[in-house]
Amino acid sequence: MKRILSIFLGVLTAIGGFVDIGDLVANALAGARFGLSLVWVTALGVVGICLFAEMSGRVAAVTRRGTFDLIRERLGPRAGLLNLAASVLVTVLTFTAEIGGVALALELATSVNYLLFVPVVGFAVWLVIWRLTFSLLEDVFGLLGLALIVFAVALWQLNPDWGGLLHAIVAPHKPASEDLSTYLYYGVALFGAAMTPYEVFFFSSGAVEERWTAKDIATSRVNVFIGFPLGGLLSVAIAGCAALVLMPQGIEVATLGQVGLPVAVAVGKLGLAVAILGFFAATFGAALETGLSTGYSIAQYFGWQWGKFVRPRRAARFHVVVLLALIAAIAGVLTTADPIKVTEYSIVFSAVALPLTYFPILVVANDPVYMGEHVNGRLANVLGTVFLGVIVVVALASIPLMLLTAAGQ
Template identity: 30%
Template sequence: MTSTERALRPTRPGRVAFGRLLGPAFVAAIAYVDPGNVAANLTAGARYGYLLLWVLVVANAMAVLVQYLSAKLSVVTGSTLPEVLRERLGRRARLAYWGQAELVAAATDLAEVIGGAVALKLLFGTPLLVGGVVVGAVSLGLLALQSRNGVRRFEFAVVALLAVIVVGFVTGVLFAPPDAGAAAAGLVPRFQGAETVLLAASMLGATVMPHAIYLHSAIARDHHGPVAAAERPRVLRATRVDVAAALVVAGLVNISMLLLAASALRGVDGTDTLEGAHAAVVANVGVGVGLLFAIGLLASGLASTSVGAYAGAVIMQGLLRTHVPLVVRRVVTLIPALLCLGLGVDPTRALVVSQVVLSFGIPFAIVPLVRLTGSRALMGADANGRTVSVLAVLAVVAVVTLNVALIVLTITD
């Protein structure tokens, strides 16, 4: 039995305790607190204070809906999103779709390895290239854990890292409390010039990451196993709780980053880079908070790069029915990040470019997801209702529009 087959083994049939139905969304939520999010949120808060706080609230609400639909698709059909798409695409279309999905997964992985390498440099002075190798080695260990023991222990390991991320980034707000009135005003949607539109596009567009959509459908399928029709309402109810709880946690982390930057880093130069933001945190909030920040960034890089590599395997297996061991994939996808670090490419610039590449893949994941989950032929009685369909379409329009804006503004900048 291959490692993937072990990971995809169904759980024991019968009624499972409600608490044991929870977990998959917390793994997918790692994508919402990766180093790219850290850079965008800190930059927004440091430059514009609380102005774009509303963007994070909207982004989180959209993410709840999208991630729930991803998990619902697999619970109802017993297949992942890539597998469902494979059945509906011809060979050429399937190969083209796989190509863009793999490119997006690789771009995501690039940002996450670089973010982890920067964290090691902040903590220990480790050269970036060496840090990238260390991040890759640790992520290999996490993926080996998944291969040997299936999805459950991998979930536990990733959730543990998520807890470290929460402590690392939320603690700072306690030492630099935000202005409650100004924060409340930041919940009112508005912009102040083209630069704020660009930041909002990167914050919102890069939040709904395509690899997280593909991966969540796989983890939910692997976690629950075959779901009998009688049990489906209960599993879907648990899925809603799981997604809401996981993304409330992720949203809390992202909002805490922006609040910390708005209250302590407003107007401070150099906060548009991870290293500059860390230096500003140390100077303005304290060494202890700076240490927690760096630890949170390291946990973010380690967890998100492992999840990204896992997502790439899910995409390949689902679309092409081709199995490549996760460890082999990890080694191959690590090469672009190490090349960037070895050649001295500016880490922050690499993060920005990776987010633009990521933006191209979002419509390819979210549009089919909304169409498939709204199909009664596929989903039966569990197809999206009118209200959910309207909200899903609005989310698609908002995400795609802002990602187009992100691409255009980046190219013409």
């Protein structure tokens, strides 16, 4: 019974922890502008993140080592360093966007300018990372993130033509008023949002934090293959709400306030309050994940003691890296750069860095020296290779599309 409850909790936190500021913004943007014609990209991204998260969780459970420790050993220090630099840059940019997202959620709850919250949010993030155990912070913010289910409730309350919605998903058509390049650019953004690299680092490092062994592989698979797709459905609900309420009005999403408006229209004040709680939990939880992921990546690469399973004094360099990343993220938001724009750029640059993240995971998961009997099967290898091809195409197309469309303008 205890094991079933533990698995259930794991699935719930995987659902609630799936959506972050990138998913909120990208799905609302795409829904308001392209209806549900880009849901296929979200679905593709969810399949990809499931595939590679399962691999990274299995690698962590079998080797009990962090991803970057293995990347450096398997690919060598130079290739590993290139990987590290790209991943850390993208993760710190995402960290900045998440801190901004928390502050924006607080602004919507209080009407106080978000910039005033930034130092407080930064301190709170540091305090939670410093004081709370790994499993507690993962469970609390994962469960609170379930508040975003209110978008599914709102979609239902809007009483849409379900057949029409389904048709728009399975037979997608680019709106006639939009260029193909803009359509593809937002597709890249959605793909980057669904497959953000830090999610894999956090998932695999978390497996080491929670001392998973090969016996936990089944639990990991349940979390990934049930939790992530259900989390992906929340993304679709956000896009659906935007498509039904914002698109007919010609509203293009540029603020977090616009993302939540359909919930107010459909459910009213209580629903909106739950949505704000969901915004806060999703962005705060993701801020913890991105902050920790920065520390995990750098500490694992350099072979330092890392993690929250040891006292901070024993992992001092890891905590210093997390603190420095936090300071950089706070400074980034305090430049008054629009957090939503930062989010848009962070998910596109995530797409650029995707091959550097996922190629080494495929290599290690396919190496019998590390994995023994848990090495990738034929199906995992075929799917992993096909997805790696997709990821490379997306990465190569990202920057040209960004320049061609003036970042989706």
